[in-house]
Amino acid sequence: MEFKIEKKLKGYLGRAGVLTTPHGVIHTPAFVPVGTKATIKSMNPDQVKDVGAEVTLANTYHLYLQPGDETVAKAGGLHKFMNWHGPMMTDSGGFQVFSLGAAYGKDISKITKITDPSLLIPERFDDSNAPRLAKIGQDGVSFKSHLDGSIHYITPEKSIQIQHNLGADIIFAFDECTSPTEDLKYQEEALERTHRWAERSLEEHKKLEREKIAQANGLASRSEENRGPENELFSSSSLALFGIVQGGRDENLRKKSATFIGALDFDGFGIGGSFAKEDMSSAVKWVNEILPEEKPRHLLGIGEPEDFFMGIENGVDLFDCVAPTRLGRNGTLYTKTGRMIIMNTQFREDFSPIEKDCGCYTCKNYTRAYVAHLFHGKEMLGGTLASIHNLYFIVNLVKKIRQSILDDKFFEFKEEFLKNYLK
RNA sequence: GCGUCGAUGGUAGAGUGGUCAAAUACGACACGCUGUAAACGUGUUGCCUUCGGGCUUCGGGGGUUCGAAUCCCUCUCGACGCA
Numbered sequence: 466m467e468f469k470i471e472k473k474l475k476g477y478l479g480r481a482g483v484l485t486t487p488h489g490v491i492h493t494p495a496f497v498p499v500g501t502k503a504t505i506k507s508m509n510p511d512q513v514k515d516v517g518a519e520v521t522l523a524n525t526y527h528l529y530l531q532p533g534d535e536t537v538a539k540a541g542g543l544h545k546f547m548n549w550h551g552p553m554m555t556d557s558g559g560f561q562v563f564s565l566g567a568a569y570g571k572d573i574s575k576i577t578k579i580t581d582p583s584l585l586i587p588e589r590f591d592d593s594n595a596p597r598l599a600k601i602g603q604d605g606v607s608f609k610s611h612l613d614g615s616i617h618y619i620t621p622e623k624s625i626q627i628q629h630n631l632g633a634d635i636i637f638a639f640d641e642c643t644s645p646t647e648d649l650k651y652q653e654e655a656l657e658r659t660h661r662w663a664e665r666s667l668e669e670h671k672k673l674e675r676e677k678i679a680q681a682n683g684l685a686s687r688s689e690e691n692r693g694p695e696n697e698l699f700s701s702s703s704l705a706l707f708g709i710v711q712g713g714r715d716e717n718l719r720k721k722s723a724t725f726i727g728a729l730d731f732d733g734f735g736i737g738g739s740f741a742k743e744d745m746s747s748a749v750k751w752v753n754e755i756l757p758e759e760k761p762r763h764l765l766g767i768g769e770p771e772d773f774f775m776g777i778e779n780g781v782d783l784f785d786c787v788a789p790t791r792l793g794r795n796g797t798l799y800t801k802t803g804r805m806i807i808m809n810t811q812f813r814e815d816f817s818p819i820e821k822d823c824g825c826y827t828c829k830n831y832t833r834a835y836v837a838h839l840f841h842g843k844e845m846l847g848g849t850l851a852s853i854h855n856l857y858f859i860v861n862l863v864k865k866i867r868q869s870i871l872d873d874k875f876f877e878f879k880e881e882f883l884k885n886y887l888k
Numbered sequence: 889g890c891g892u893c894g895a896u897g898g899u900a901g902a903g904u905g906g907u908c909a910a911a912u913a914c915g916a917c918a919c920g921c922u923g924u925a926a927a928c929g930u931g932u933u934g935c936c937u938u939c940g941g942g943c944u945u946c947g948g949g950g951g952u953u954c955g956a957a958u959c960c961c962u963c964u965c966g967a968c969g970c971a
Contacts, residue, residue: 497923499923499924500924501923501924502924506924506926506927507927522923524923524924527924527925554923556923557923559923560923560924561923561924561925563923564923564924564925565925569925570925572920572929572930574921574922575922575923576922598925611925612925637923642923709923735923737923740922742922763923764923765923766922766923767922767923768922769922772922784923785922785923786922786923787921787922787923787924787926788921788922790924791921791922791924791926791927791928792921792922793927794926794927794928795920795921795926795927795928795929796927797920797921806918806919808917808918809917809918810916810917810918840927841915843927844927845927847927848927849927851927852927
């Protein structure tokens with residue numbers, strides 16, 4: 466993997482670059498569609514590609530449970546298995562520590578509002594006897610499968626092993642995504658844990674890479690005629706590992722984490738954990754001021770249209786988020802003037818496209834009334850057309866931001882877009 | 889013509905003397921969703937309301953009862969059976 470910065474945003478941490486992986490090039494900043502179970506829900510890979518996406522992200526824990534990482538390995542790896550031949554990433558399962566743990570069965574999001582009054586009522590979340598599917602130990606996390614109730618202990622080593630079996634281009638260290646409802650003391654403990662797990666993830670990764678190279682060399686020495694392209698094979702088969710910075714909303718912890726993780730020999734970095742919407746920007750800035758400039762940074766699980774400007778301005782190169790596909794499937798569409806809930810009465814006989822000047826397949830071929838009809842009728846195509854539109858909207862928004870950096874028009878574009886979107 | 893059964897809110901369908909403005913599902917309406925437990929979830933869905941409550945509803949009419957969607961009579965409509 467190679468990362469090259471093309472242009473910087475003068476006076477800020479932002480930059481446009483090119484990330485080269487064994488399966489192709491990613492122009493950063495870029496949006497990474499999420500395909501948790503080796504599929505971008507409701508879309509086929511051609512549609513994902515047509516929407517302009519250059520890279521996708523799948524999930525370690527979910528694929529480990531089903532169909533099993535060994536099965537994916539036998540299939541020839543994720544790319545071949547799911548017919549996505551561009552760059553791929555896998556998340557480590559760290560988010561499931563949160564979503565199946567502290568957040569399980571509760572109405573908690575990793576994004577909170579400072580003003581959220583429910584955060585002032587700790588009892589609301591203190592149902593310690595509430596069932597959790599993820600329980601954190603010092604060594605790893607014990608997961609109870611939501612599919613069949615079986616117990617699985619995931620350690621950093623295990624996560625990395627699974628990810629090597631899955632065979633994405635970029636993989637992530639196993640971390641603990643903490644809940645925004647945890648207090649500072651807990652955030653600190655969790656951070657120490659995540660840091661130890663980062664070291665162990667890195668160590669396991671290096672070990673597996675060494676084994677892979679040794680194995681490839683062994684094969685090479687056995688067959689003379691294969692010698693030439695062999696060096697390429699080494700580099701193209703090697704995975705890049707990103708470490709993950711945590712620390713919640715606390716400035717000291719974020720900086721401490723960025724310093725610690727940034728000093729380790731990772732190929733790039735993820736910025737994870739919970740944020741308050743209002744201070745996400747400063748949290749990202751604290752971190753990216755410390756992380757080594759020459760390595761790519763991925764803001765995990767973000768975001769909404771307005772978040773990209775914040776992140777990119779503060780030095781983020783990659784974003785992934787389920788929002789465009791989940792919102793789409795659930796009938797909410799992005800437009801330049803804000804969200805549109807397509808099932809609302811007003812669209813039942815609206816025969817205009819979702820957005821007049823949108824270049825996506827959905828807008829070029831279908832009306833609001835038709836998409837609304839599909840949703841009312843619970844037709845599968847509705848989710849597909851909506852996901853295509855939303856993903857096109859988001860992927861291209863980030864592309865436009867990238868272009869605005871290259872054109873020295875970032876702030877003009879930001880102002881213009883947000884004026885309309887957040888109207 | 890006789891007999892039997894049935895008629896409940898937008899729809900289907902519970903309820904068969906008070907705890908019923910009436911279960912549940914669907915539909916409708918509105919909202920939510922940020923590294924996917926999610927093609928999912930939440931709220932509202934007779935009328936009025938100072939949100940305390942008030943008022944009119946279970947095919948129509950009449951009756952019994954302190955009290956009726958629920959029991960009785962009758963009418964209307966429907967299904968089935970017998971002529």
